[in-house]
Amino acid sequence: MTFTHSVNVRYLEVDQQGVVFNGWYLTYFDDAMTAFLVDRGLPYQIMTAAGYDVQLVRSEIDWKAGVGWGDDVRIAVSPSRIGRTSFALDFEVRRHEGESFAVTCLGRTVYVVVAMDGSGKREIPDLIRRALGEPSPLLPIP
Amino acid sequence: MTFTHSVNVRYLEVDQQGVVFNGWYLTYFDDAMTAFLVDRGLPYQIMTAAGYDVQLVRSEIDWKAGVGWGDDVRIAVSPSRIGRTSFALDFEVRRHEGESFAVTCLGRTVYVVVAMDGSGKREIPDLIRRALGEPSPLLPIP
């Protein structure tokens, strides 16, 4: 079952075109990732207490439609690739319409695992590997 | 001569009413304070290297009109009160209109000086006192 995170669209995020400004999506994804990890039993504080942090190194976003203030917006999050020191998450932004949800935006972000002490990349530890689980992409893998 | 800081209004700051959302003004004031201190010979990095930081403890803002994207906006900054451990800055947001500037917003912020090591309040050191100079309020003093 794919995890979904509810977004509280804020008034200030909506621009003069009446839709959430594109700059806020990476923030939405960051929030959704945090909530996803909590749901998988790994609050950020536990990860950092264990000496690990993650850094965003790549993002890809495709917009199909906008979302507005007051819309019921959910973001599905799923791991799509798990490597040695990096992993990817897929995001699907869904807007409630009538009886169903329309996908308005697709995103993929790639993170590297780093040591909290500034010494650089680390192999993904079991702590994070267990939380991520099996990859289940929402977008095609190139 | 009152220092003025030019604001580059960003597209994302403008809301559906076509004016900069109120939440951005404290950020504008923060930016304007930084530029004011640089102009007075005190870049933030020098202040912190000397062991001092400032914390915002109070703000008051009065809006008379909005500003929009593409407007020529300047913020005048002037110290209005200098105490033992705290000082106040006054801000005047000015929007260019024809041959002159209209005041669209007035603000006053109060900062306390604190030690960088987390040990709390400090008397305003000469470094900061010299940069602030003589108080010259832009708003009435209560």
Added chain:
Amino acid sequence: MTFTHSVNVRYLEVDQQGVVFNGWYLTYFDDAMTAFLVDRGLPYQIMTAAGYDVQLVRSEIDWKAGVGWGDDVRIAVSPSRIGRTSFALDFEVRRHEGESFAVTCLGRTVYVVVAMDGSGKREIPDLIRRALGEPSPLLPIP
């Protein structure tokens, strides 16, 4: 019973001092006001459909302490003054600590009611007056 709104502190709102940057508080208050009006039966969309909007004309904020990422933060909202064309709301930011909540910040914002057609101020209509209810200040009235 005072209405309280839960805040989801976002990672990007926390600055290098480890606390939510002051510029986000007006956004928190805006969000809390919207939630307060929904709780009182007046979603923003109904207010604007009836031809009314509100504009922020004044804010006062006093910070006593900061809040961080992961903190359980609630904002109490209560009307403190209801005039002919304007009204004030009081805000109390509360951070969960052990068994209780500590007040970390106090705010008061003043709004004027305006017509949606751009024709300016309006007397507070019954629609809004009923939603606000009786004033019950959280801060001293000057």
Added chain:
Amino acid sequence: MTFTHSVNVRYLEVDQQGVVFNGWYLTYFDDAMTAFLVDRGLPYQIMTAAGYDVQLVRSEIDWKAGVGWGDDVRIAVSPSRIGRTSFALDFEVRRHEGESFAVTCLGRTVYVVVAMDGSGKREIPDLIRRALGEPSPLLPIP
């Protein structure tokens, strides 16, 4: 000669890791695009007055390093593909280091041209085509 836009990194944009939070880069690119079009003789207001607007439909960003508060940051902007109804811009974020600039981030954004009246996509008009000029990619074309 590639156009470059100077970025004023704001204090609030820097996160607890001491670098600009990733969510701000799309805002930086939006600002840089606006400045690029002004430099090419096409202020946004002229484009919209002519009945055209642009919508972001895709972005790709690769981060190699972070930038901090007080850094001298420039963003190079160059068109990389010009199609029938859409075009792409490439961005290179450069941080000043000693005598030269280090590339810290690469981005590509794709826009479609739409009518201001909400009637959808339009062929890129001469007005925009002339401003864009010849494509000159900063990143490899897939």
